[in-house]
Amino acid sequence: AVGTGAAQGDKARELQALILTHLNLGVPLVTTQVVGRDRYIEWVSWMANVATSVEKILQEVRNLQRSEIAEVAEAFDTEKQVGSSTMAHKRNPITSENACGLARVVRSMLLPTWENALMWHERDLANSSAERFTLSHSVVLLDDILAKSDKVFSNLVVDAERMQTNIDAQKGLVMAEKVMLELVERGVPRDEAHEVLRTASMEAISSGAHLEDVCARTPPISALFDGDELHALFEPTGHLGVSGELVDETVELARRALD
Structure with a gap:
């Protein structure tokens, strides 16, 4: 300038x-002697947004690695890694935790970046000392966050059997919507279909029975579905919808953006 x-x-x-x-x-x-700081605001905001988007995914990894869920996990080197100095069995998502913490630091750079836009007569040096940290540290930290996330995603351990176990533990309750919508498709008014499934679900919860078994002996449902049709509604694969297509489209969009 x-x-x-x-x-x-x-x-x-x-x-x-x-x-x-x-x-x-x-x-x-x-x-003036310097460029307006609005472009720095956009730049740091973009970096904070990317860091936050990555953190959301890594936070999900951390939650899904909890012992009571245990559906996905960071790769763990049993020969070299130690999860805890006292609890020898632990396998902590340390890389995800580290990256999530750094993402919070990147977001913290937003406030001083906004403040730096306010200069006396469009030229004072109050911004300079702050920007020596906000700009350089945001770039370095985001680079480290992305490197750590690449490490996590490239080596992610997915336990499909545990996912199935967790679904089975719900005893069909997570499939209630599918049955209700199919009742509507077969001519049952929506409010009535909802009440039928709500009543059946409450019975399944209180008795500990599988929702499919309760539905099989519920007249409004059993009158419209035979055993095979009802069982098909409780298959988890029937709830994937077009998720595969959405994932493929998103990945392709990202690849085009990178190219």
């Missing part, structure tokens, strides 16, 4: 464009 360009003469704008083009940077329309 060269302000009015008085020191560079008539070629000031040409010189500015030449240097910025060489650096592969955009040419700002109007500047």
Whole structure:
């Protein structure tokens, strides 16, 4: 930024464009001695947003690794890693935890970045000392977060059997919506179908029975479905919908963006 360009003469704008083009940077329309900090706000906000998006996924990994869920987990080197200095059995999602903590630090850079946009007469140095931390640290931390997330995702352990066990532990209750919607498809008014499944679900919960068994002996349901049809509604694979297509489209979109 060269302000009015008085020191560079008539070629000031040409010189500015030449240097910025060489650096592969955009040419700002109007500047003082410094560029406006709104672009820094956008930049740090973008980094905080990326860090947060990654943290959301890693947070899910941490939760799904809990002993009572145990559906996915970070890879664990049993020869070298120690989960706890006292509890020898532990396998903590340490990389995910570390990255999540760093994401919080990146988000903390937002407030000083906003504050740095306020300069006395468009030029004081209160922003300078802060930006030595906010800009450099945000970049370095985000890079580390992405590297850690790549490590986690590339080696993620998925326990499909445990997922099935957790589904089975619900004794069909998570499939209630599927049955209700199929009742509606077969002509039962929605409110009535909802009440039928609500009553059946409450009975299953109180008795400890599987919802499929309760539905099989519930007249409004058994009158419309034979045993095989009812059983098919309780198959977990029937609840995937178009999730596979959505995942493929999202991955393809990300690949195009990277290219």
